[in-house]
Amino acid sequence: MAGRAAEPEVIWARPERAGRGPKPAYSRRDIVDAAVRIADADGIDAVSMRRVAAELGCGTMSLYNYVPRKEDLYELMVDAVSGEYAFPEEPSGDWRADMTVIAHQSRAIMYRHPWLARVMTTAYAFSPNALRFLEWCLGCLVPLDVPPGLKMQLIAMVNGTVMATVANEQAIAERARGLPWSEAEEQAVRGAYLMGQVAGGRYPHLAGLLAEAPAAPVDADEIFDMTIARLLDSFAPPEDPLTAA
Template sequence: MPASTGRPAAPEVIWTRPERAARGPRPAHNRAEIAAAAVRIADAEGIDAVSMRRVAAEVGAGTMSLYNYVPRKEDLHELMVDAVTGEYELPEEPSGDWRADLLALARASRDLLRRHPWVPRLYTSVHGFSPNGLRYLEHCLAALEGLDEDDATKMELLAVVHGAVMTYVGNEVATQERSRALPWTPLEEQAARMAYLTDRVGGGAYPRLAAALANAGPAVDLDAYFERTIGRILDAYGRGGPREDRGGDA
């Protein structure tokens, strides 16, 4: 017989695995407790600080016993993403204005990711189908009932908005992390880069860029930029553009 690799015979989903055995003593811990501990560590120290050993110590368990609750580190990550997804405060019913509802959800997503800046590093499409992810998607689709588009286009719209929010917050987080690692202040960094940019663009090699920068106006209000970006995405889908672009029925 070949030696066991330790891998399950077929792919497993953590949500189909029983939280506890049908028989035997009551478990000392549960997934919610374990996920909450991992989230606390990630919030305080970053996702790289989250290990099975560290989480086990946080909940007062042995490292090997933690695997009885969470078989793989990937499962731990999925529990963490689901735990923070549960923070959405969703109304019982949408307002009836799909555009306003999705803009509000985009703002809520931005705020959630700011509280948990490690999420974009973990998030993949599979995390959208965890228990709290399903609850969130169901609410989103209820909010979109007033949009005259097919279900595929609605799911596409949700993915585009989600991706835009992830990119926006991801850029914020990367900028903040880089600033903390530098031996000078963000203002000093910005001044040095603006001096370099002015020198390069002022030489005449980039006339279109020089004109665009000259007419750019005051510093960008990032929150207003966020509102405009999400609003333009919603406007595009509300006009039926994406379906027409795919060659579907008008």
């Protein structure tokens, strides 16, 4: 009889392998890496157990010896790429600068793995690398003199904002995948509908806004920086200009 009872468990606490039986042909990491490879190349929806098994060259059901459920595979994937954060030895002492760097790293990782932002909203957990991340953030925030709960709020908001921003950017591109027409056509049709509606006169403010800034090729990086800066500002005690120094 294979398999184990469906008892509540967390993938991180489950030992990778036991000592009995034949030597496993793969490691949990092998499977996760293959899944990440597929998701990077063909999108998260292309990650099926059969596809991962094919990538590794093994039978589909063999994967279930390493990963009990597919959702766990998602958690493992998120944790794996969360290992890409590169933190220095020590926080710089400037919490604003440190948090800005963290936000940029998060964004970079989400660009490197365009499925991350979406999956994180579902499969976020206190994985090992998530704890490492949290610990680093808290270390950076030591100079910030606010209650602990507020620090967690700050981290959550920076994180959430980065995720929401990137997820929103990528939703359009991801949606185009598997559509019977191209992304350009999709955007053209949607843009045409928007313009048609706005031209109808029912949305004067929106019309005014679109008229004022007709073709504003705003720099996404710049907006991102501004957004994060604004967010951090909102946590800095306004009447204490020495805090950030």
